[in-house]
Amino acid sequence: MSTRFETTFAKGPALVCFITAGDGDTAANLDALVAGGADVIELGMPFTDPMADGPAIQAANIRALNKGTKTADVLKLATEFRARHPQVPLVLMGYANPMIRRGPEWFAEEASKAGVDGVISVDLAPEEDQDLGPALRDKGISLIRLATPTTDDKRIPAVLKGSSGFLYYVSVAGITGKQQAAMASIEDNVQRIKSHTDLPVAVGFGVRTPEQAAEIAKVADGVVVGSAFIDLVEKHGPDAPQHLKALVEGLAKAVHSARKA
Amino acid sequence: MSEHTPNSYMNQPDERGHFGQFGGRYVAETLMPLILDLEAEYRKAKADPEFKAEFDDLLEHYVGRPSPLYFAPRITEELGGAQVWFKRDELNHTGAHKINNCIGQILLAMRMGKTRIIAETGAGQHGVATATVCARFGLPCTIFMGATDVKRQQPNVFRMKLLGAQVVPVTSGRATLKDAMNEALRDWVANVHDTFYIIGTAAGPHPYPELVRDFQSVIGREARAQMLSRTGRLPDLLVAAIGGGSNAIGLFHPFLDDPEVKMLGVEAAGHGLDGDEHAASLAGGFPGVLHGNKTYLLQDEDGQITEGHSISAGLDYPGIGPEHAWLKESGRVDYTYATDDEALDAFQLLCRTEGIIPALEPSHAIAAIVKVAPTMPKDAIICANLCGRGDKDIFTVAEALGVEM
Numbered sequence: 001m002s003t004r005f006e007t008t009f010a011k012g013p014a015l016v017c018f019i020t021a022g023d024g025d026t027a028a029n030l031d032a033l034v035a036g037g038a039d040v041i042e043l044g045m046p047f048t049d050p051m052a053d054g055p056a057i058q059a060a061n062i063r064a065l066n067k068g069t070k071t072a073d074v075l076k077l078a079t080e081f082r083a084r085h086p087q088v089p090l091v092l093m094g095y096a097n098p099m100i101r102r103g104p105e106w107f108a109e110e111a112s113k114a115g116v117d118g119v120i121s122v123d124l125a126p127e128e129d130q131d132l133g134p135a136l137r138d139k140g141i142s143l144i145r146l147a148t149p150t151t152d153d154k155r156i157p158a159v160l161k162g163s164s165g166f167l168y169y170v171s172v173a174g175i176t177g178k179q180q181a182a183m184a185s186i187e188d189n190v191q192r193i194k195s196h197t198d199l200p201v202a203v204g205f206g207v208r209t210p211e212q213a214a215e216i217a218k219v220a221d222g223v224v225v226g227s228a229f230i231d232l233v234e235k236h237g238p239d240a241p242q243h244l245k246a247l248v249e250g251l252a253k254a255v256h257s258a259r260k261a
Numbered sequence: 262m263s264e265h266t267p268n269s270y271m272n273q274p275d276e277r278g279h280f281g282q283f284g285g286r287y288v289a290e291t292l293m294p295l296i297l298d299l300e301a302e303y304r305k306a307k308a309d310p311e312f313k314a315e316f317d318d319l320l321e322h323y324v325g326r327p328s329p330l331y332f333a334p335r336i337t338e339e340l341g342g343a344q345v346w347f348k349r350d351e352l353n354h355t356g357a358h359k360i361n362n363c364i365g366q367i368l369l370a371m372r373m374g375k376t377r378i379i380a381e382t383g384a385g386q387h388g389v390a391t392a393t394v395c396a397r398f399g400l401p402c403t404i405f406m407g408a409t410d411v412k413r414q415q416p417n418v419f420r421m422k423l424l425g426a427q428v429v430p431v432t433s434g435r436a437t438l439k440d441a442m443n444e445a446l447r448d449w450v451a452n453v454h455d456t457f458y459i460i461g462t463a464a465g466p467h468p469y470p471e472l473v474r475d476f477q478s479v480i481g482r483e484a485r486a487q488m489l490s491r492t493g494r495l496p497d498l499l500v501a502a503i504g505g506g507s508n509a510i511g512l513f514h515p516f517l518d519d520p521e522v523k524m525l526g527v528e529a530a531g532h533g534l535d536g537d538e539h540a541a542s543l544a545g546g547f548p549g550v551l552h553g554n555k556t557y558l559l560q561d562e563d564g565q566i567t568e569g570h571s572i573s574a575g576l577d578y579p580g581i582g583p584e585h586a587w588l589k590e591s592g593r594v595d596y597t598y599a600t601d602d603e604a605l606d607a608f609q610l611l612c613r614t615e616g617i618i619p620a621l622e623p624s625h626a627i628a629a630i631v632k633v634a635p636t637m638p639k640d641a642i643i644c645a646n647l648c649g650r651g652d653k654d655i656f657t658v659a660e661a662l663g664v665e666m
Contacts, residue, residue: 048566049439049551051446052289058433071563096287096550101564123287123550127277131550148291150453155294173291174451 012259022069037252045094082115177227278467385417387461462505466553477511540569
């Protein structure tokens, strides 16, 4: 049986959409992303200290926590999302501490029950895989790792070992939501990574417009967009779904245009 | 002592940077290659006699080491028990132990060809020490400091600026030390090619806890030799205050394999451990992952980090160096705590009895001595690290005592 990731990426370049759980009406916002054409959902688990994130996602984390968002709420959002959208791959993305607080087995079990397909733990280096990797793999949940411009050929095998689902290529050495990398650099790095693995490679950090997304989709298996959605959630609050849907439609069309005609 | 007593307490961390279950390298992938480079370069530096010679020379002629080991007769008499001795690291250039580590790290930065220095600071002591070494070696320096702390610590902000540093007020999160460290990590991740991050305490991703400990261990090596030469024996008890734990690990480490020497680390209990208003990660926290390492953290049941509180801004951090977490679990070092009020009393006691105005950080260590010295025989010896001087704290103390300046 193929996984939701395999089925999704088999169609060609996919649009991966990130929002922070508990920021705005998350269930409605997720539905809008799917309605607009999102292929994969990354649901951010809020954390007090999002060290790898720029101002937009930092603020979203704080807004979610100030509203009282708990780990149980994130898992409930995931469970309900899975019930509404049986086919859409769902990834929980966040920092290690909230994931391991009650023990990795607890987290893997709860994520599995919620129908989560993959987990991205930003500050869990492959060197510390023991803290989460074995528990997730036991439950059939993909641990999705990040590669960056500083991940050289010597290191890529260590990053790939134990990872599955897809690989997230962070196109800039920096934090989320800032500048975008040069296309030439993205293309070179994606090809470099793909020479080491058959996993799909999705590219993110700094992608905001359909034009950027279309360019990246020509050279990668997926395009990740996050901060642009977070900005809309902040700006429009309860009215965010319609704005999210409009942005996703444009991005999805751009990404899917790179699929084999 | 745990039943699994190791042969030596001095051979940690392991090759992956783990102190037992603590420590490690929990950083975003962008930083991993740099962390590995830093470790490789540190191994080379550690084996290089020239590196050691330059470090030692700067400590002697620039910092003013060795710092004196001082027998404190009047506080000893007042407490009526063990002899109290102080390792006088508050007499260092810049007024605290922080400079020892900054000298070591800037030498490493230059070996690695890095041309820009960043650091985080809470009260400003590490920021001042970093700005000092950057001025000394002519490297541009950016200090991240919580906006709340910038307001509270204006004299240190001005010092850093005089020394040529750029001070960036951090407004994210709750705008204190923890957020300053987050922001420094964000800067580092975006500037890995030319930037060296001088971390101020024995925490962060491997190899920082190890190298900061090694640079600060000059405190314990000197104290050990001085004590042997002055008294012909080792002390019975070492005492040091703990925020992140760099001064304590610096004092303790060279004595870890001397079984007759007991050790006491003193955390900041703020308004007491009953509520949330304290910074005692070991006494009131749980193991978790933050800022690159696994250690005891103040956190809630969901793993969200909670804010510490201490009258001493230098101890006001929700974590602790991973080696302390391991030394606690292994039973080699005892850890206790002192409240704001106890530290304030101890601060005044040292002023009055010895003519030394200590920083609020070592005042916590003195508060623990006030409790433990009377329970020990008169021929017992306590050696405490006086890790900083109190000039920076007089406004805070005046306010706490209700004195208008």
